[in-house]
Amino acid sequence: DQPLTIIAGPCQLESRDHAFMIAAKMQQACAEAGAQFIFKGSFDKANRTSLSGKRGLGIDEGLRIFEAVQAEFGCPVITDVHTEDQCATVGEIVDVLQIPAFLCRQTDLLLAAGRTGRGVNVKKGQFLSPPEMSTVADKVASTGNEKILLCERGTTFGYNNLVADMRGLPTMARTGYPVVMDATHAVAQPGGLGASSGGQREFAPVLARAAVSLGIAAVFMETHEDPDNAPSDGPNMIYLDQMPKVVASLMAFDRLAKSDPLRV
Amino acid sequence: DQPLTIIAGPCQLESRDHAFMIAAKMQQACAEAGAQFIFKGSFDKANRTSLSGKRGLGIDEGLRIFEAVQAEFGCPVITDVHTEDQCATVGEIVDVLQIPAFLCRQTDLLLAAGRTGRGVNVKKGQFLSPPEMSTVADKVASTGNEKILLCERGTTFGYNNLVADMRGLPTMARTGYPVVMDATHAVAQPGGLGASSGGQREFAPVLARAAVSLGIAAVFMETHEDPDNAPSDGPNMIYLDQMPKVVASLMAFDRLAKSDPLRV
Amino acid sequence: DQPLTIIAGPCQLESRDHAFMIAAKMQQACAEAGAQFIFKGSFDKANRTSLSGKRGLGIDEGLRIFEAVQAEFGCPVITDVHTEDQCATVGEIVDVLQIPAFLCRQTDLLLAAGRTGRGVNVKKGQFLSPPEMSTVADKVASTGNEKILLCERGTTFGYNNLVADMRGLPTMARTGYPVVMDATHAVAQPGGLGASSGGQREFAPVLARAAVSLGIAAVFMETHEDPDNAPSDGPNMIYLDQMPKVVASLMAFDRLAKSDPLRV
Amino acid sequence: DQPLTIIAGPCQLESRDHAFMIAAKMQQACAEAGAQFIFKGSFDKANRTSLSGKRGLGIDEGLRIFEAVQAEFGCPVITDVHTEDQCATVGEIVDVLQIPAFLCRQTDLLLAAGRTGRGVNVKKGQFLSPPEMSTVADKVASTGNEKILLCERGTTFGYNNLVADMRGLPTMARTGYPVVMDATHAVAQPGGLGASSGGQREFAPVLARAAVSLGIAAVFMETHEDPDNAPSDGPNMIYLDQMPKVVASLMAFDRLAKSDPLRV
Known part of the structure; x- marks a missing residue:
């Protein structure tokens, strides 16, 4: 098994300088810890809780930043797509297209993402059971593209809360596709603050560690130097300055987990 | 308060003749019971559980059938839209655009639907709490279109099951917009049959009656003459031949409920 | 079908005078509306959230009050039991023994309650699915006592919240035993206030009405003249002075529901 | 921090020989792996799904077996108590009294268990949020006995299923009391087989590992040489012959977790 991949970056792309600052810090942290690194950022927040929430830089500006990150740091980049139309354009530059959880059943979006030939990271809808991700993956794979990742990000658990069911990780792994744990969205509290979502940042490293101990392929974590003032x-x-320690810790669990695989 | 509206029709449009057969039966049932009637059908099932599930007739054929239903029966029609692009086209003909539950947070889709000036029925995502529908409605209303309906169709309740929380109906009604109960999707069991969803048809009239007793504006129910052989x-x-009795029964509860409104 | 029974009273018995005041008001409200009436009160709160919550008057004082209520008002009384030992003693006086939801699987308690020959109202545990109440009822019925009632009071729905699934009422009715809706505990928010439970009183009449529209046997509602200062x-x-209107309204729905039974 | 404690044994005590066989195997496995060991068994199953489920050997026979296990193996023993009356008797012999999840709010039982001066392991009710266990612990601690353990065993998650929320472990640890993960009951499927509970044995080691990676005090696992023919x-x-490998694996994660504690 490969060492753990860390998919990390800000929720929203804010500027090229901001992206570089975070990518530099994360790349160094991953290199020191022996982790692979994929830089994450969103060019559009298409499903904000409220209309007044910031949408983002847009696709053109976003793609220019991703190109620059690739050139500067030599790392792959990942971003989320929201419509079929975006897929081909985004796929010209970005290494992995991400399907948002709410959209994980939209057949045409999955097919368009698959047809780019790029990696496709599908987040499990908060409304789906883990075995249902098998038919989701089949939609992407029908395009001939098997570079699929399946990502846990929490399941609806009453109102304004999510729960990350650890059984879901090995269940999704039965498909044969790499499994990702999105440790920061799984601690979100949707609608928890009225016009925006709340969250329990302190539990993100908890869920990340628990998931990594099960031998998954990647952890997804959003990070910011000043989260309380981030646009979304x-x-x-997670505070950016805590990430090196978080990554180093996860790598120790990753090595142990991969030396002692669970058979489920 | 207006008498209850029945939104009914097949899940998928199958053909003009099939639509006419169902519309005729439902229109008569509603007329006899004193209910308003909106004919429902889908031209595309964009988020089937499995890629092998039938998608539908497509937008052009679908819109021709809706025009014919309007001409023949003089009733309004409703259908679901899945992309921004579809909204203007669908809005030229169809009286009410419906936003699928999975897509109820997609800002651009809500705005495009709102801009048509048509009615917009937004299904509450299975992952949302009822108060969160207020910010969803605000997105549509920002276009100047206040012809908004908010629809309960069940909330994720563990895996492969939904629960219809009756508290959600008066909660959504606090927005001032009419509230709809989707009684047939709320008894679906998502992914319950592996490559397709299961369901508990026997409970649809149960949820419909409970909801109508609370004084809601409309009930949404899908119906078919042979459900076990329907494409989705x-x-x-609900069996079509049972619908006249179901509608008549609901109207009795509607009259009682509206003569004795609950203040919540 | 019999007219609806209203099971009502304070959460805790506070004194003979207090019980009489509430019983008088409720008996009159039920008589005027054509409802049957059972007076409810607890002599011990055995599972308070916090140790500092008031426990109650105790079994001896409680039973004296129940006897006095029976003598004064000629109505049956119901109270909850917590241990096998209490059953025989309580059963000498009280007409219906109630099994608390947390204890609904305790075999020996169910058997002891059954052996009294009194009615046994079992609340469905917040952790049970409605069909599981069939094996619970079987335990009581094994004593030869079939005077069993099955009561919905909400199912765990994430943290600090319950949901009342209307499908559960006809599901439990399939056992053949009368079904009760506990409309006030179903709107509790367990642990919602830290050292005590919160609640959404405004939704109790909502759940009561929805349930009664399905044709159930009884509604359970706790009431107090000053709920915000009640011991639990x-x-x-529900405010006591609102109960006559609530009961009258429910009876109208009960008559309609029983004239038009749902077959599930 | 102390090394992980393994609490293990059969669900039901079956006989002295059977208890010895399992205790011997588990004690050796724990000794080899560097784990502490507590032998677990139940003398009465007081809340079986169905009346026809086997109840157990009873308290007298049970206590004789516990004494014999203590004498033979020198290990502490744990068993569950169901009534106040049992506590003093059981506490004369057994090292840790366990409060079943359904009973975790019964004040008198918690006080009686606390008064024995023995360890008290309280399972979190399937209906409770993790922070609510703080008031549960306070009840026990009010007796002056602070030898309290708090145990996660899954939370109600829709019908016939439980979910183990990993956030609950550090949340309960904030009380200062040791936290236990019950990895086998958390994979039970209550009522999943109609007249008895189902389960997903294959996920028990998954949940155990995830929990241990968070640095908990103990793992609780039931084991049997032939689970499919066990009385409950x-x-x-978990198959007994797999336990040595499971324990050894958990100890590696325990050492890593305790060398790198999470601060939550």
Whole structure:
């Protein structure tokens, strides 16, 4: 098994300088810890709780930043797509297209993402059971593209809360596709603050560690130097200056987990 | 308060003749019972559980059938839209655009639907609490279009099951917008049959009656003359020949409920 | 079908005078509306959230009050039991023994309650599915006592919240035993206030009406003249002065429901 | 921090020989792996799904077996108590009294258990949020006995299923009391087989590992040499012959977790 991949970056792309600052810090942290690194950022927040929430830089500006990050740091980049139309354009540059959880059953979006030939990271809808992700993956795979990742990000658990069911990780792994744990969205509290989501940032490293101990392929974590002033998802992002320690810790669990695989 | 509206029809449009057969039966049932009637059908099932599930007739054929239903029966029609692009086209003909539950947070879709000036029925995502529908409605209303309906169709309740929380109906009604109960999707069992959803058709009239007793504006029910052989949602659709009795019964509860409104 | 029974009273017995005041008001309200009436009170709150919550008057004082209520008002009385030992003693006086939801699987308690020959109202545990109540009822019935009632009071729905699934009422009715809706505990928010439970009193009449529209046997509602100063369950009890209107309204729905039974 | 404690044994005590066989195997496995060991068994199953489920050997026979296990193996023993009366008797012999999840709010039982001066392991009710266990612990601690353990065993998650929320472990640890993960009951499927519970034995080591990676005090696992023919809880018990490997693996994660504690 490969060492753990860390998918990390800000929730929203804010600027090229901001992206570089975070990518530099994360790349160094991952290199020191022996982790692979994929830089994450969103160019558009298409499903904000409230209309007044910031949408983002847009696709053109976003793609220019991703190109620059690739050139500067030599790392792959991942971003989320929201419509079929975006897929081909985004796929010209970005290494992995991410399907948002709410959209994980939209057949045409999955097919368009698959047809780019790029990696496709599908987040499990909060409304789906883990075995249902098998038919989701089949939609992507029908395009001939098997570079699929399946990502846990929490399941609806009453109102304004999510729960990350650890059984879901080995269940999704039965498909044969790599499994990702999105540790920061799984601690979000949707609608928890009325016009925006709340979150329990302190539990993100808890869920990340628990998941990594099961031998998964990657952890997804959003991070920011000042989460409380970030344009979105502040309550659940991890402080950037804590990330080196978090990554190093996860790598120790990753090595142990991969030396002692669970058979489920 | 207006008498209850019945939104009914097959899950998928199958043909003009099939639509006419169902519309005729439902229109008569509603007329006899004193209910308003909106004919429902889908031209595309964009988020089937499995890629092998039937998608539908497509937008052009679908819109021709809706025009014919309007001309023949003089009733309004409703259908679901899945992308921004579809909204203007669908809005030229169809009276009410419906936003699928999975897509109820997609800002651009809500705005495009609102801009048509048509009615917009937004299904509450299975992952949302009822108060969160207020910010969803605000997105549509920002276009100047206040012809908004908010629809309960069940909330994720563990895996492969939904629960219809009756508290959600008066909660959503606090927005001032009419509230709809989707009684047939709320008894679906998502992914319950592996490559397709299961359902508990026998409970659809139960949820419909409970909801109508609270004084809501409309009930949404899918119906088919032979549900077990319908192209989609068979396990939760109501037999067409039972609908006149179901509608008549609901109208009695509607009259009582509206003569004795609950203040919440 | 018999007219609806209203099971009502304070959460805790506070004194003979207090019990008489509430019983008088409720008996009159039920008589005027054509409902049957059972007076409810607890002599011991054996499972308070916090040790500092008031426990109650105790079994001896409680039973004296129940006897006095029976003598004064000629109505049956119901109270909850917590141990096998209490059953025989309580059963000498009280007409219906109630099994608390947390204890609904305790075999010996169910058997002891059954052996009294009195009615046994078992609340469905917040952790049980409705069909599981069939094996619970079987335990009581094994004593030869079939005077069993099965009571919905909400199912765990994430943290600090319950949901009342209307499908559960006809499901439990399939056992053949009368079904009760506990409308005030179903709107409790367990642990919602830290050292005590919160509640959403405004939704109790909502759940009561929805349930009664399905044709159930009885509604359970706790009431108090000053809920915010009651020793327990204040946030979910209904104001006593609102009860006559609530009961009259429910009876109208009961008559309609029983004239038009749902077959499930 | 102390090394992980393994609490293990059969669901039901079956006989002295059977207890010795399992205790011998588990004690050796724990000794080899560097784990502490507590032998677990139940003398009465007081809340079986169905009346026809086997109840157990009873308290007298049970206590004789516990004494014999203590004498033979020198290990502490744990068993569950169901009534106040049992506490003093059981506390004369057994090292740790366990409060079943359904009974975790019964004040008198908690006080009686606390008064024995023995360890008290309280399972979190399936209906409670993790922070609510703080008031539960306070009840026990009010007796002056602070030898309290708090145990996660899953939270109600829809019908017939439980979910183990990893956030609950550090949340309960904030009380200062040791936290236990019951990995076999958390994979039970209550009522999943109609007249008895189902289970997903294959996920028990998954949940155990995830929990241990967070640095907990103990793991609780039921085990049997032939689970499918065990008198209770067969579907979720771990095969005895797999336990040495499971324990050894958990100890590696325990050492890593305790060398790198999470601060939550």
